[in-house]
Amino acid sequence: MSVLSFVSELRSFSFSISALVIWLAFSPYTSAVSAASLGRRAGNETDQFHWVATWTSMPQLVEPHNLPPEPFTSSSVFEDATLRQTLHMSIGTDKIRLQISNTFGGSELPITAASIALPTGGQAGVGNIDTEKLMGLTFNGSPSVTIPVGEVVYTDPIDFKIKPQSMITVSLFFDAGQSGTSVTGHPGSRTTSWMQQGNYLNESSITEASVAHWYFLSAVEAWAPQTTSALVILGDSITDGRGSDDNANNRYRCLLIAPF
Template structure:
């Protein structure tokens, strides 16, 4: 409150000075308010002022809401492609896929009317320039075919541009596109590379169990590609579906058994595929199944691809829409380690500690955590077969079956499903893929048949907003990409 001290001689001067002070104060306040407004506007526009800013690169992406969010409907664990799994000549020279078109088919888990694709240059040692990309449905809805239905063909863009250059070590998303896919259906993704990727360090997934096709020149929108084929995927790491928040994802962390060694190429009969079919057939149509496994992968160190302890945050916690985690790994750690008791004890304790850490972090992110026991691997001619290693397997499995000291919400005894009834240290003959380590398709079907669906509670399917993985307009946090003019 302002108090006026009025005197007969000084009243006019005092009031005048007071008015001037008030007017000055109001002017300053207005100036301050304008500055604040300008600051707010500037901050709001700041993401759009840089050509390489994350926000500006995804302005067509839908933001996640309390009703809808992005859910991964397909994933492939990115890894460095070994030299023998690189594409054949002439697609491998000083650049990979120089002036070439790559056509790949992917098996979706849940359906949607709107998708976006994640493309990875995680392990590339040079920039990955993509000249153009498109999406279509494969002829007959088949996996591994080089033919597409051109009537369903649609171009893909990156921030409105048909081309993009992905920096070393980065992943990017395409702009969201209205493209209807059905549950358990196939899509075809076409990539054209004019310059190709220099060097021989390429990101991919060798164990695709799915044929990919390639052709010299730009065949992006052609109905058929027939020049060369391989059973590998390159560059594609995820397809995400725009779905109600009641839709969520189960992520399976595993090795070659989960990656499908022993299954049939282009048949999608890995055990996770068969579990997905069972889920879909029993009304669980709002849970995607994401396979984040790779052949030869280990939990602790070594193996093919990043060990699980180095990749679980990327492959599990950062998977869009994840609500459930299933850990089924460890056989390679046991099988490649020396057989002396001290080393095997160390491996067993290391696996238990690793599973505790993964489960703890997953639960902290609001996930339900499941674990499966390690399958038997003893048998003549199997390099892993050894009594001491078998003791380690049994030790870890006993800990898992006991609930992992509270680490797991549910445990599933995969080992007992496929083990020989009279000798649980070996695979049952009817489920043995031939190497006494990997089950065959019958074994994978047995796993699916026994897989308990009551572990998914209807009330648990919603991914709560507080556990939402933050994204910025379609790109992963803090990621930048460089556009090709």
């Protein structure tokens, strides 16, 4: 069955899919991609907007061998360091918000500052950004936030235009870092993340060290019409991207939305 035929079948069973999403969203190795018009609503609701995931990463406790390399891991993680990560969006939008997770952290997660930009050349896994598109992120109006153990926070919504199936770059600066070595992340990112000692939040390039893991970021949500829904895919490590190429966005779930 072709991808288009498969998606057509999904649309014809949109009611059943909606029921499954509620159940599957809490399962390991679940990833969400957004697909427009999985179900249409009548009346004035078509003119309304809501938050829908355009990128997600299932958080987990990061294993010791997947922690950042020294000196970014010692008695704390990312002390006086900047972390830069690229993410592949599904749908486009003019407004987004980010979810940052401390679900599995062993201590509070203090984020000193955060920013969003577009990666150089629109590429995945690069440490360079287009500084003309750089914007600071805030949390309830503040540039910093401390996330309690077991919690998530959202950034304030920001007017930041993204195209469908494009890349964004999110940079986080940690002054004190997260105490201990129990941190939240997603080791199977198949995408290179970059880190640098010191505050390089607004710098055009980060080059000191890199790993193919994501840390702390768990969702990007788009402000989208009510006719836009999230499709959740349940599977094992193949669904998570095993067997795909780093920085190529060729996981099968990425290819599923390619026709759109």
